[in-house]
Amino acid sequence: MDAALPTPDAPETAGPPAHGEVRAVEDGLLWIRLSLPFRLNHVNGWAIDDGDGWTVVDTGVSDPRTRAAWEALLAGPLSGKPLHRVIATHFHPDHIGLAGWLVEKTGAVFVSSLTEWLFARALSADDGAWQAEACAGFYRRAGLTGDRLDAVLAHGGSYTRAVPTVPATVQRLRHGDRLTLGGASWRMIGSGGHTPEPVALFRHERPVLIAGDQVLERISPNVSVWPTEPDADPLADFLDGFAAFESLPADTLVLPSHGRPFTGLHARLAELRAHHEERLEEALALCATAVTAAKAADAMFPGPLDTHQTVFALGEAIAHLNHLRNRGAVERTTGSDGIDRYRRRADPRG
DSSP states (O other): OOOOOOOOOOTTTSOOOOBTOEEEEETTEEEEEEEOSSSSOEEEEEEEEOSSSEEEEOOOOSSHHHHHHHHHHHHTTTTTSOEEEEEOSSSSHHHHTTHHHHHHHHOOEEEEOHHHHHHHHHHHHOOSHHHHHHHHHHHHHTTOOHHHHHHHHHTTTHHHHHOOOOOSOOEEOOTTOEEEETTEEEEEEEOOSSSSSOEEEEETTTTEEEEETSSOSSSOOOOOOOTTSTTOOHHHHHHHTHHHHHTSOTTOEEEESSSOOBSOHHHHHHHHHHHHHHHHHHHHHHTTSOBOHHHHHHHHSOSOOOHHHHHHHHHHHHHHHHHHHHHTSEEEEEOTTSOEEEEEOSSTTO
16 A cells, blocks of 8 residues: 655745655655755755656665665655656766665666766776876866865765766666656756756646756855866856756746755846856956966855865866856966966957
């Protein structure tokens, strides 16, 4: 017999569920909250009732507490029906960490974009050796030195601990593809910036957007440059991706991966765009004299920051500096010490 499910209430105003518990967003659509072992202390998952089974979106990290939560979910509110699909919005550990375990345990089909799946497979299988040299070079060029550099380099290998396995096969989603979930058609919206090809899912009937980390209620999604692609411009991808979301209905209910469900999508996108324009102006001002990425990050994200936060702050500072380079507003030079420095062009038109 199916376990009793909670009665839906207004998701924008309702308090969040506790760790490992569920709250109904609407009939057949459940909000799951899972704790995380770092400062961003939770991730939201979603479960959709397909009639003869369940589809879940995002899994939390692989740790004993989260596995125990899923055991209880499968035996409780999701019991009585098999798990058909596990969808990962992107490759970050809090979204895909237990996907391999859940797929192996239940026989569910794994669904994501090809790029996110491949990133997860590569990082989860890596012993760290091939990345170590690239990471050391990247962070030295950014201007990290001494204990800060040592701490960041020691931080490597955390991905394999949080994502020990990734499903061996994937049902690929591309931008514009559709899935039938809960008797309704959901369209994938592919964008980028936070990760290369994240999955967002939109249902037009009674508009709902499962947004992943692309649009969050209160915080700005991290948009970073990483050692694997040091000259990338993820901020351009992030801002360009807004067009697909801006075309959605104004009354769309947004289900983000962190924070609470909310309405007001268009206003939130405008806030995020303004935030990054302010960050770009701040970064450009810092480039009035030659500045390293590490110094820029310290100014843009004043501490104290732990090592995890330092990595994200530095990555985001470089993302803004790279975007300014692509705009022709700043130039980058590498000194005899091997450190990159950024300086505003006298003529921003280059």
